[in-house]
Amino acid sequence: MLYLAGELGAGKTTLARGFLRACGIAGPIRSPTYTLAQAYESGTQTLLHLDLYRLQDAGELEHLGLTEWALPGCLWLIEWPQRGGALLPPADLVVTLAAGPDGHEASLVARTAAGAAWLARMRRNASELKA
Secondary structure, eight states, rough: OEEEEEETTTTHHOOOOOOHHHHTOOOOOOOTTTSSSEEEEEEEEEEEEOOOOOOSGGGGGGGGGGGGGGGGEEEEEEESSSGTGGOOOSEEOOOOOOOTTTTTEEEEEEEEEEHHHHHHHHHHHHHHHHH
C-alpha cells in the first residue's frame, strides 16, 4: 500500500505514472480522477491506482468494490488517501510531495516492515547509482 500525499500540482499523478512505467506498464496510463480506480496487470502483480480527490465522503469507497483488490500480489497507489479515511487499508509507505520554488521535494515514511524494506532498498539503489 503506497499513499501519495500532497497538494494539487505536487506531482502525485506524475509519480504514479512513473512508478507504473517502472513496473512494466507499457500502454496508456490515465489518471483515475473521474473513475476513481484503474487496475493494471504487470506480470504476476496487479497494480491499482486510486485517485480519491473527488470523494465527498469516505463511504463512497464502498461502491468501488475495493475488497476484491485486497489480495496478495496487488499493490495499491493511492492519491489523496486522507479522503478515504479508515476505510482504506493502512499504508506501507507514505510519500508526501511538495512543489517549491526550487523544485519538487519528497518525504518518504515507512509505516510497516514492508515499507521499511522498500525504503531501505531505494536507499541502497540510490547509493549504488551515485557510486
